[in-house]
Each structure stands twice: as structure tokens, then as C-alpha cells.
Amino acid sequence: MKRIVPIVALVVLAAVGAAAWQWYFSDERAIRSRLGGLADTLSMPANTTDIARVTRLAGLRKYFADDVHVRFGGQEVTSRDSLLALVSGWAPPPGGVTVEFVDVQVTVDPDGASAHAYLTAKVTGRDARTGEPTIDAREANVAMARRDGDWVLSSAESEDTLQKP
């Protein structure tokens, strides 16, 4: 009995190690990490200067494919340049905003070159008048493609949770 315990412990340890290894180098983890990076870039700390904002937003380029297709709240954008032009005109509130992608569900296609993510985009800010926290959230379907070894967004579409007539 005493001899079995270390063997079982070793097997369990090896299984946990293998699972951790597989997870660490998986496409799913890479995609989640990429989406996390995008959310961080979109977040703006309080009182961000114009130069800091433009610098941050310039970093968005690496997250999108050239021919990215984005549909959000009735607006449609069909290239990365148009998207960046649109975003650069955005003035965040003085209190800043925090963007998070939560409840992310990733499915990697069998070819390993494309993937889909279904998530909730959550934007937390502060009301300029009352100082109260504000939350806006939208569901989104995101398609991703592997380009030059990195995962980039090839399309993104927001979805209404409650269907208005």
C-alpha cells in the first residue's frame, strides 16, 4: 500500500502537468490572451491625454486583419483602416473606461487556422455628472484567423440579447 501512494501521486502529477502543458500551448489560450490584450488596449485610464489615447489606439492595428468586417449597433466597417479611423475619432469620458471580454467561449476550427469566439463585451465607466459607475454590455460573435502566426480578428458582430420589434 505504501509503495502505491508515491506511484499514484506521480501519475496524478504527470497528468496535471500534461494538461497544463497542453493548455499553455493551446490555440484557445492564445486566442483568449489576444482578446485580453485587445480589451486592455481599448481601455482608457482616467484623464488620458490625446497623445496617449492616439498612441494606445495605434496599437489596435495588430489585433485586426486588413479586411476585417465589423458590424456594431447598425454601423458596418469593412477594413482595418476604416475601423481605426472610426475608433480614433472616439473621445473616451474623462473618468476613463475599462473594457473587458467576459464569458468568452472559444471554438477552434479543425484546420487550426480559424476560430470563433462568443463573448460579452463589458464597458465600465463613470457617469460624468453623478460620478456613479456605469456599465454597458453587448454580446458579440467574433471570427478569428491565424495570420503570420498571430491570431487576428477577421470579423466581429454585436448581437442584441433582447430582440426589439
Next chain:
Amino acid sequence: MLRAVVGSHPRAALLRSAALVAAAVVIFGFVLKPVRLEGISMLPTYKNGDFDFANRLAYLWHEPARGDVVAIRMAGPSVLYVKRIVGLPHETVEIVAGVVLIDSEPLVEPAVVLKAPWTMPAVTLGDREYFVIGDNRSMAMRNHDFGRASRDRIIGKMVF
């Protein structure tokens, strides 16, 4: 000091603590989901910052009913809508001058005291669709998130 914390029966204290933690994980993870409300769309029933629980077992034995305040998930349960059910599957919902009509009959809504004269064309709900609206209808209709929600998105009934 340690004795004061664990008492004279450390094993029993440990078991009790483990049972308490396990019960908390089960209750708050699978039965009562804690919800902190943000925004004013459910005034006066809920104020901004109020705290409540969504009972995930409420609809185990019966389907959601009109008047229930329910939690509706987005992509997952981290961000929820909290709204009141006004329309049930197969019913026709219409809003005329701020009054909700169900199958052309005005709906009595005692919880709704803040109303603007919204007007929405009639919509007939599908097999597993519910029509949900917040209690605060004083804002412009376009600024209020409401509409049809499929049954599988309703994760529970608000407790208080």
C-alpha cells in the same frame, strides 16, 4: 490563540468549516446567483447599486410567469439583464401610449409608476419567447433595453 480559533476539537472544527465552504460554493455557485444591479431601468423596484440574488432553481418545476422579475444572461452569466416579464409565449404584445396590451387587453402593472408614452407595434411571441421590460419607462423608448428573450436565456427569478 490557535486553540481559541479551532476549539478543543480541531478535526470537528475543520470538518464544519469544510462543510460550510462546500455549502456556500454550492448555494452561491448553482442556486442563488448574487446580482448587483447597475442602472435605473428597474426603478423604483431596484435602485442603482442594489443587491439581490437570482434563484436558479425557481423555474425547475414551472415556467416563468407574467410579473416575475427575472435575470437574463448575455453570452454567459457574468453580465445579466434584470427585467420584468410582461408577455408569455404565443401572446401578442403591443404598447400604446405607454400602456402594454397583451392580446389587445391592457395589462395592469402596479410596479410600474414611471411611464412615458411609448408606442410599439404588435409582436407575437414564439414558442419559447418571453417579452421583458424594465419597470422604469420614463426615458425615451430607444434608451431602454427591452424586448423578446428566449427561455434558455432566463437563468432565474430574482428573490427579493
